[in-house]
Amino acid sequence: MTQEDGRRSQLLRGVLDLCLLAVIGEGPVYGYEMTKRLRARGMSIVGEGSIYPLLGRLERDGLVETRREASNGGPPRKYYSLSSTGKQSLETGVEEWKTARDGIDRALDLVKVQVTP
């Protein structure tokens, strides 16, 4: 893993729970569907690690609620939706992320990036 990959991975680890809460906040969704949605938004690095342990932690912490629903011909799937605590956590987390991002932007905007062709 290169230094750049390592940094991306570390950054993602810090906010992946927030991203998952955001996806779940759009409506009930099951595990693999979340992976696909995150990838569709450019978070292909999600493939470096499985989201299941993180989903387990969100469930244990009471940030998500689950229920089983029949799927198209397959076994019932476990659908995740936000709990009221999860909604609050998402809102707080987004605020924290924006504050952190703005600070980092102000620090990094001073750097003149020279792009070589």
Next chain:
Amino acid sequence: MTDFIEECRREWKRLGVPDPIANEMAVDLTADIEEAEAEGGSAEDVLGNSYFDPRRFAAAWAGARGVTAPATSVDTFAPLERDRHPWYRPAIIVAVAVFGFLTALAALALLVDGRSSAMVGPIRRIVSVPGAIRIIGPGSVMPPFRSFAGSSFAVQNSAPFLVLAFVVLLGGVVILGLAVLYRTSWPRRESRRRLW
């Protein structure tokens, strides 16, 4: 895929995850992998790098769900080792270990030198001591007791002493062993690395 799920099941069983929860996780995982494969993908699309380490994946998932014992959970919010074990614990263990070691050593020394005149009652029989008196070493005799010393000294009375010394030695070894076992049974600080 089947091998991966089976490996996870074995790990969950080893960790003591209740069967209903293990079944639920296995069913969810199977359904997701089957969907990925039906779309032309693979298990790696679902599991990422975890696909290559099913046991770690299974342990991390179960730990995150809180269905395994704390020692096997990968919990970054768990208190640090030093918080669970105050500073004086190691000092007590070291003291017990040193005591056990010294006791065992002393008992061993007494066993080897079973004729030590200081510990055994004198035989009431005067024997002349030929040659110079040795102060240090097996069979050494201190001046006040030299009149009691002799080649047959204490042989007939040493059996109870040897038994006692053996018991002390055994006790020392047991204390030492328990101290070492207790120390090694402490859970190591969990790695802060996790599978998200």
